[in-house]
Amino acid sequence: MLKLYTVSAFLPLPLLQTHTPKPQTLTITGPTTLSGHLTISGSKNSSLPLLAATLLCSNSSLLHNVPTNLTDINAMLSILRSLGAKIEVDIGSAQILLNTDNVRSVEPCLEEMKKTRGGFFVIGPLLTRFGEAVVGLPGGCDIGERPVDLYIRGFRALGAVVELRDGKMLAHAANGRGLVGGTFHLDFPSVGATETLMMAACMADGVTMLSNVAKEPEVIDLARFLNDSGACVYGAGTDKLLIKGKCHLHGSEYVVPPDRIEAGTFMLAAAITRSCISISPIIPSHLACLIDKLKIAGCRITQFNHDTLEVSAMPTNVGDRMQGFDIKTGPFPGFPTDLQPLTMALLTTCRGSNIVEESVFEKRMSHVRELQKLGADIRVCGSTALVFGGEKGSALHGSRLVAADLRGGVSLVLAGLAAEGTTEIDGIAHIDRGYENLDTKLQLLGADIKRLIRRPLCL
Ligand SMILES: CC(=O)N[C@H]1[C@@H](OP(=O)(O)OP(=O)(O)OC[C@H]2O[C@@H](n3ccc(=O)[nH]c3=O)[C@H](O)[C@@H]2O)O[C@H](CO)[C@@H](O)[C@@H]1O
Numbered sequence: 001m002l003k004l005y006t007v008s009a010f011l012p013l014p015l016l017q018t019h020t021p022k023p024q025t026l027t028i029t030g031p032t033t034l035s036g037h038l039t040i041s042g043s044k045n046s047s048l049p050l051l052a053a054t055l056l057c058s059n060s061s062l063l064h065n066v067p068t069n070l071t072d073i074n075a076m077l078s079i080l081r082s083l084g085a086k087i088e089v090d091i092g093s094a095q096i097l098l099n100t101d102n103v104r105s106v107e108p109c110l111e112e113m114k115k116t117r118g119g120f121f122v123i124g125p126l127l128t129r130f131g132e133a134v135v136g137l138p139g140g141c142d143i144g145e146r147p148v149d150l151y152i153r154g155f156r157a158l159g160a161v162v163e164l165r166d167g168k169m170l171a172h173a174a175n176g177r178g179l180v181g182g183t184f185h186l187d188f189p190s191v192g193a194t195e196t197l198m199m200a201a202c203m204a205d206g207v208t209m210l211s212n213v214a215k216e217p218e219v220i221d222l223a224r225f226l227n228d229s230g231a232c233v234y235g236a237g238t239d240k241l242l243i244k245g246k247c248h249l250h251g252s253e254y255v256v257p258p259d260r261i262e263a264g265t266f267m268l269a270a271a272i273t274r275s276c277i278s279i280s281p282i283i284p285s286h287l288a289c290l291i292d293k294l295k296i297a298g299c300r301i302t303q304f305n306h307d308t309l310e311v312s313a314m315p316t317n318v319g320d321r322m323q324g325f326d327i328k329t330g331p332f333p334g335f336p337t338d339l340q341p342l343t344m345a346l347l348t349t350c351r352g353s354n355i356v357e358e359s360v361f362e363k364r365m366s367h368v369r370e371l372q373k374l375g376a377d378i379r380v381c382g383s384t385a386l387v388f389g390g391e392k393g394s395a396l397h398g399s400r401l402v403a404a405d406l407r408g409g410v411s412l413v414l415a416g417l418a419a420e421g422t423t424e425i426d427g428i429a430h431i432d433r434g435y436e437n438l439d440t441k442l443q444l445l446g447a448d449i450k451r452l453i454r455r456p457l458c459l
């Protein structure tokens with residue numbers, strides 16, 4: 001079996017992928033210096049629960065600034081369509097119009113469910129709207145065990161009978177009618193469980209009190225959309241939610257905010273390449289932790305207007321030895337776990353021995369082995385990594401790598417931008433789940449990065 005490679009500049013992903021996409025490879029030639037301005041897409045992790053929440057709303061809902069060129073978003077749209085939702089996507093204006101009035105099914109397509117963790121959000125709206133739901137257990141990045149115990153116990157607190165069977169969660173209202181308000185304390189402030197239980201409680205009969213909930217900006221977005229649609233959700237952004245159930249929610253319009261993780265990714269890209277770029281729109285308070293760390297490293301971060309940041313990591317700002325720093329991930333407002341692998345890539349090029357502690361997911365270290373192939377000196381013990389940059393930071397060199405998950409995959413792209421020579425990265429379907437046109441955006445900033453489609457040739 002021989003393989004042929006063909007080059008394509010930018011391949012928009014089809015809206016509905018009915019076929020298995022051909023394996024693709026990113027090839028990066030470094031080291032690169034980036035410059036210019038970049039527009040940040042709408043947030044994937046806000047869009048996914050918002051799309052699910054439209055199952056609670058009568059008439060049409062209109063979402064603006066949705067990152068429509070993500071496989072995660074397209075899998076979510078397929079899941080909603082499999083339930084009977086009518087959906088119109090305007091790719092050019094990043095708008096999605098949804099009407100779920102004709103939804104009758106409580107069991108979304110199992111195959112589509114396997115493609116995205118976000119698809120599991122539909123269980124909350126389905127259970128509260130129809131009194132029952134049968135939903136495949138969530139997929140998503142392989143970064144830990146990712147159990148669903150908080151969802152199960154939360155639904156039970158709202159009067160549901162829940163069991164796991166044949167890779168699915170089966171839930172129905174114990175009273176045969178619908179969910180009822182209840183009280184539930186989350187052992188850990190899980191983002192997905194908070195959002196799912198919030199949606200379920202919106203149409204439960206009575207008042208629900210959820211404590212130790214997630215405070216992530218995406219939770220606040222969902223609460224805003226639900227309240228705009230007639231729900232009564234109080235306390236979003238604090239660790240307690242009080243939700244008064246309503247019999248009826250109506251459609252509304254919502255503008256998805258910029259993706260804080262994509263913004264952080266490009267800030268780190270500027271830092272690792274010792275470049276100066278600007279990005280907008282962003283909400284600086286969503287990135288406070290990263291901004292603080294980059295300032296410690298010596299980067300100059302300047303805010304223009306309310307939504308534009310310039311990140312300068314030019315040698316004139318940071319010297320030729322960027323200062324390292326330690327990080328410990330945690331729920332918002334802590335350091336985002338989604339930026340941990342990318343920050344680790346930067347730290348390999350910084351001075352000193354720096355500690356990266358992953359406290360949210362127990363298995364989010366798969367990028368380490370690949371970064372080591374580039375010459376990085378990293379030692380891992382459990383969920384903690386020690387990154388040795390030495391006096392100057394490691395000098396990375398190109399290699400052939402495999403992305404094993406979304407953010408781990410993009411950490412390899414960042415390292416490839418800084419490495420001497422050519423880096424090839426396979427497994428980029430993981431990256432396409434969560435980054436719109438990453439290669440095209442980096443090209444616009446001056447990176448030498450190409451997407452290759454691998455066509456196996458059988459002789
Ligand atoms: C689509 C989406 O928004 N994904 C984000 C969401 O994932 P997701 O919602 O899956 O992450 P969670 O906040 O639920 O997970 C945090 C921790 O809680 C644990 N847990 C969760 C639920 C449960 O029932 N039991 C349990 O033990 C998980 O195993 C993990 O260790 O938040 C994560 C943490 O910010 C981000 O990395 C993901 O990008």
Ligand SMILES: C=C(OP(=O)(O)O)C(=O)O
Pocket residue numbers: 045116117118139140141338406407434
């Ligand atoms: C882990 C992520 O996504 P998911 O929760 O969908 O696996 C992510 O966005 O980094």
